[in-house]
Amino acid sequence: MKINCLLVTKVLTNFIREESHKAGFEQNIIGLSGGLDSTVCSYLAVKAVGPQNLFALIMPFKDYDQEGVRLAEEVCKILGINFEKIDISPQIEAYFSSHLTDNPVLRGNKMARERMSILYDYSARMKAMILGTSNKTELLIGYGTIHGDLACGINPMGDLYKTQVGQLARYLGVPEKILKRKPTAGLWPGQTDEDEIGLSYEELDKILFRLVDERMTLEEAIKTDLEEKKVRQVAELIRKSEYKRKMPPVAKLSERTVGHDFLYPYDWGK
Amino acid sequence: MKxxxxxxxxxxxRVDKNLERHLELIEKAVKEKAELIIFPELSLTGYSLKDLVPEVAIRPDSSEVMARLLAASKDIDLVIGLVEERRENPGIFYNSAAYLSLGKIAHIHRKVFLPTSGMFEEARFFARGHDFRAFPIGSNRTGLLICRDFLHYSSSYCLMADGAGLIIxxxxxxxxxxxxxxxxxxxxxxxWELMGQAxxxxxxxxxxxxxxxxxxxxxxxxGGSFIYTPDGQLNLKLPYLEPDFSLQEINLDLIRIARKNRPYKRDDRPEAIWRSLGRLIRVQDED
Structure with a gap:
């Protein structure tokens, strides 16, 4: 599963530069959490378009992830990019004060969508392309909020597993503190992805690689060194989250229907 | 030949924008005294066309775009990629490559093997070509292949059997x-390089x-375009991923020398191949 970092960096920096320019953007914008994915994506973007063409938004909720905020600011300093810090607590609290819940996932989803809502607002204000930071692991198991962190203009990270993002981070010289942090979606203080999913990223990526990249059937995958229960769990996560990877189905009525047989490329005319 | x-x-x-780019590079190649310039597959339209296919199609006998390229081909031979719609077969679209020479269309190859699996969906939008044919250019015979055609070695065999000394x-x-x-x-x-060498x-x-x-x-x-000589030697290699425009002198006498030294072409037995293919197609039909 090891990747050729030199080649991947070249391809992804070309991707950011070309797709962003083709869509008519000079500027790019990213939501920076102080975690691995958004940091690596920022490093790639600076290589692609230069620090002057990347703007970061750091959007904490209360003091849920103070270390993340500190690290995100450090990344901006290292890369020489402009950023703004926006506390999303007032609007999130305003909503939940009248819509009570103690379900942390509901709160987390709302926060993710609030952050994306701000990113889209800034995108329009600044005429900047939103860089997505969802990696292949998250996309495949659906570990992300639809219209929240899963939304973006373009996604340079979506074909790299989390462990491969880690490898690329080392190659790009991302600070050790960020590499060593336990991945967190910041849903509540002290939350970690691996605890929530119930698998380590290493286990998860190994199973996904067998099922997706090597196209093994469940039976074939189970016959390797993988644990049956975990393989079945991951396969079920993939199946159940397909809706997060697609535009929603349109009810077909006419001869030619958006989403069915009105088929144009994304880069139409570009 | 350069x-x-x-x-x-x-x-x-955007055929209009691509045509302008073609003409610029053709002019540059003419200035450099090249005799042939080669553009990639679907160079006039881009690749991932989907429903754009009918909208960007060109009728070679009446298209203004083709007329401008034919005019340019008076100074230099061209290989261009286009979506082709034939006058005698309207509404049918091919992924084609045209060889233009001396102001005329010397040959149009229609892609035979249309990849339609995984990320590829060509047969959804294009009709299949049916033939591999070499054609005379100067004192040599040339053959055209489009992308996946080249990865089916039978395609190149047909061109070799037809006498092609230059396979593009x-x-x-x-x-x-x-x-x-x-x-x-x-x-x-x-x-691609493995196939090119072999x-x-x-x-x-x-x-x-x-x-x-x-x-x-x-x-x-x-990217990673290349030229292999008739001895299987790498003659030119362009960079991967980056745009490039390269000129290379090729020596067509090497075709003769290679055929004299290693008589694969002389000893080829198309009739034996034909008989074998005929038999296996009959057997398949009977199944």
């Missing part, structure tokens, strides 16, 4: 595979491969 390879990207669905494969091959740590290229790229050597023919670069809908076209 050959120019235009390893370019295209604007997706144009391509829009996206790169895939990133786990080969020491490499400069996608893991899919060396397959086909050039065993056909005693020049193989010129022109692949495009750029990105469409997230897929990166891999």
């Amino acid at each position: 050959v120019a390879i235009a390893q370019i990207s295209s604007v997706l669905g 494969a144009v391509s829009a091959a996206p790169g895939r595979g990133i786990t080969d740590e020491g490499s400069q290229c996608f893991q899919s790229s060396p397959n 086909i050039s050597y065993f056909s005693s023919a020049y193989v010129i491969y022109c692949n495009r670069v750029g990105i469409e809908d997230g897929a990166t076209f891999a």
